[in-house]
Amino acid sequence: MPHRADSLDTIQRELTAFARRARAAAAQLHPELSLVSYTLLAHLQDQRGCRATDLAAHYLLDKSTVSRQIAALERLGFVERRTDPDDQRVQVLHLTDRGTAVLDQVAASRRIAFEERLADWDEDDLARFASYLLRYNASAATRD
């Protein structure tokens, strides 16, 4: 059993290496939706609509970055804005049908890729890995 410090170093190194490859891997896997577009759309689907500010906070992005990304996704017809009647400043973002369609398609290819990569993992390990990731990200969310 490795020591705490070794495990920490491994976790740090492997998570970082993964992050470094993720953008390129996404570009290969689904050229029609970049990693950032994919995550924004997925969040919109998950939350059933949200504000640009929420996206920026969740993904540690500047609001101007989100503004431009959303503008691009709107031009593509993937999202639409609905001004919140209770607060005229707020634009609640929603997936359009087209957005849902392209997101579902991309999510499907990602799922296949992950299934392949994790094909020889047994169910218990998968469940435990998933719970570790949830726990890890939950702690990041409260701090950052």
Place this chain on the structure above:
Amino acid sequence: MPHRADSLDTIQRELTAFARRARAAAAQLHPELSLVSYTLLAHLQDQRGCRATDLAAHYLLDKSTVSRQIAALERLGFVERRTDPDDQRVQVLHLTDRGTAVLDQVAASRRIAFEERLADWDEDDLARFASYLLRYNASAATRD
């Protein structure tokens, strides 16, 4: 116990969310070394020197990207090139003392951040999380 498909979806979602935040998190944590610079230097340290081509392959980057990154790191005095006497085409890259120093310092702040984030994990969970990440990345390395 969740089903296999649920675990896969969670893993996919959480890894992706992590990747999306990693760049910004790195920029906040250590402004003096971007995520990509950090990973390249760390790989150099790990491997005790390697070729630009190896870096490109490992991180799914174009060789021109690596070429420019290395040129920048060389200007900063963090890496040096030593032409391989057995093959005049090859430039073996090495950390300089300055590169080692800055990398160690950045690695230390990262280690602290990860320690904090994982403070309430017990040793067994850490070890298991680390081994899962190793296993996951190993499978990615053979394919991509």
Place this chain on the structure above:
DNA sequence: CGCTTTGGTTGTATAGTACAACTGGATAGA
């Protein structure tokens, strides 16, 4: 020796991103 492969650089174009300045709506304290 010429052809192909390999490692690397440079030209060029684009996407992603941040920061600062701004606009317009909301809100709270005088």
Place this chain on the structure above:
DNA sequence: TCTATCCAGTTGTACTATACAACCAAAGCG
């Protein structure tokens, strides 16, 4: 109620990371 402040979002600007293609030089092979 007026004004100062805050909040959501956009736009101007600049820079970094990145890819792709064209290129160069050395190596290896027939």
